[in-house]
Amino acid sequence: LTARRRAPSAASASRRATRVRAQGINPEIRKEEGKVVDNVVVSELSKPVTAYCRCWRSGTFPLCDGSHVKHNKATGDNVGPLLLKK
Amino acid sequence: LTARRRAPSAASASRRATRVRAQGINPEIRKEEGKVVDNVVVSELSKPVTAYCRCWRSGTFPLCDGSHVKHNKATGDNVGPLLLKK
Ligand code: FES
Ligand code: FES
Numbered sequence: 001l002t003a004r005r006r007a008p009s010a011a012s013a014s015r016r017a018t019r020v021r022a023q024g025i026n027p028e029i030r031k032e033e034g035k036v037v038d039n040v041v042v043s044e045l046s047k048p049v050t051a052y053c054r055c056w057r058s059g060t061f062p063l064c065d066g067s068h069v070k071h072n073k074a075t076g077d078n079v080g081p082l083l084l085k086k
Numbered sequence: 087l088t089a090r091r092r093a094p095s096a097a098s099a100s101r102r103a104t105r106v107r108a109q110g111i112n113p114e115i116r117k118e119e120g121k122v123v124d125n126v127v128v129s130e131l132s133k134p135v136t137a138y139c140r141c142w143r144s145g146t147f148p149l150c151d152g153s154h155v156k157h158n159k160a161t162g163d164n165v166g167p168l169l170l171k172k
Contacts, residue, residue: 024163025111025141035158037166042128052168054140055111062168072121077110080123082138082148082168 026056038062042084051081112142124148128170137167 030036040052040062051064055077058065064081071077116122126138126148137150141163144151150167157163 022160023109024161024165025157026163026165031164033164035154035164035166037169039169039171041171042131043172045128052138054142056140056165068121071111074108075110077112078117078119078121079110079112079142080121083123083125084170085125085127086129 029061050084055079115147136170141165
């Protein structure tokens with residue numbers, strides 16, 4: 001018998017969807033660190049408003065550089081920054 | 087001719103991988119909002135340290151409830167909170 005590839009079943013589609021949902025959310029930032037935690041001493045904030053990234057796509061992480069806009073457009077996601085106000 | 091499902095090509099595998107990487111990172115939080123932005127007036131922080139979520143898995147979002155630990159373990163990711171210190 002020749003091996004035949006089976007058409008994807010509902011079960012395998014479901015497993016695939018589950019695996020996709022269980023993926024990481026940070027593709028690149030500080031992957032040498034086991035857990036990326038940042039500290040802000042709020043008394044040292046200089047600007048009236050400072051935006052901190054929560055999308056893990058910023059080129060200036062932990063600060064937000066607006067990259068969440070591209071991420072949301074590409075994926076249909078709805079994430080945005082945390083705004084620290086003095 | 088009967089339609090035949092083609093075996094996955096390297097190109098389709100590549101497209102699939104690309105699509106997976108371009109997925110959203112927030113599965114559930116405030117999906118009725120186009121962009122989830124939160125404000126913190128830092129002068130109103132009450133505790134010496136307050137942890138804010140960046141993993142989009144917290145049950146107390148925008149605060150961190152420790153859910154990043156389960157997310158990191160399940161996915162191999164390395165995300166963690168932003169700590170605001172008075
Ligand atoms: S760049 Fe990540 S939230 Fe803005
Ligand atoms: S629960 Fe999301 S960073 Fe801690």
